[in-house]
Amino acid sequence: MAVASEGLTLPAVVEELLSEMAAAVQENARIPDEHLSSLKFIFGPSAIQALDLVDRQSITLITSPSGRRAYQVLGSSGKMYTCLASCHYCSCPAFAFSVLRKSDGLLCKHLLAVYLSQVTGTCRQLKVSDKQLTDVLFTEKKEKA
Template structure:
């Protein structure tokens, strides 16, 4: 139903929004309604309002996001720009909704975590942190451990 080729169009629409201009925010909401159902937009904006979006930047310029989910203890790795010629997708979130709704069933363009990571920096509502190599390894290890724990709980 959706094509991941629409992601650059969506990113252009988001980037055209000015942070301080309320009219631009209303315009952004109108544009987002073209791509997403209202409940997904509201869920992403709720994550942003709760300050659940953290942007990590490494010394070598790589950017990744961590978005805390709606349920306590849930945290997802979000990559809004994957630049790899071999990749079938240009965006990625580690949440189950992205795997199912975007990758498997192709029923939506992205999940609420990915949309929140796209919107938060543009709206000036993103927590920014720099991340060294050891910090990055520790963050990935903790997220891997958390995902393994939740997988064993479901078994």
Template sequence: MMSLPTNLMPLLETALNTFDILDSPEEEDEFIEKLRFFLDDNLILAALDLVDRDSVILYNTPWKHTKYEVLGTTSTYSVFLGRPDKTSLHTAYCTCPSFAYSVLASDTQYMCKHLLATVLAIRMSKCTKRVVSPNELAGKIMSGLSTT
């Protein structure tokens, strides 16, 4: 399998960080078209489907810590974005098997559909928001780590 060119990673990050919140369908279309340069159409469509089904959950703690989960077709996956102010693909991670294989092991994709869905949901303001206590968050983090 061919590995992805690493010099395109900063360009993909720039494309993902270009828009804070997309306000119009035209801006969303322009954003998606830029992503098509880097990502497979099937990956983009699968991620948009997750966003449309409100599958991206943002958990907020009383001390402003955030955690993302994506309700996949077979399981729930934890998504870690790294820096809270920007998407950093170098530190982003998903607990799904596809991320482990396609991104980490074989280097055939820049991200999985769950990670992309999380980024898109943030940009489109379509995360399902929930407030959690410290104990609930700790349980969610531990259950997310145990699925890897």
């Protein structure tokens, strides 16, 4: 399972870990403890928070007929965030501050939860029209303004 899209990759160690986790889940239907430890080592407290989001089935993949894909993650605060896995983006303030501005993190917990839900196959799916997906993306932008 390729987690990152072609040409846009996470650091190699994260790619390898997610790939190993996907293989382990496929073989044993669970993430081994050593992978969970590695996840916590790389992402700190965000790893536990992301796993909690996955456990609560807070991630929905939204697809449209044109092939566009976006994820919506219901955050622990009850706010909905939009994630674009293809370019490693999340609309949450933590992503803007910690990942983009300070560069002290690779991902926010929402985006990590998206990748983990892909690995575990627990992502809910919703098919919408192209217009509906556009509305989802623009609604998010309007709320920020």
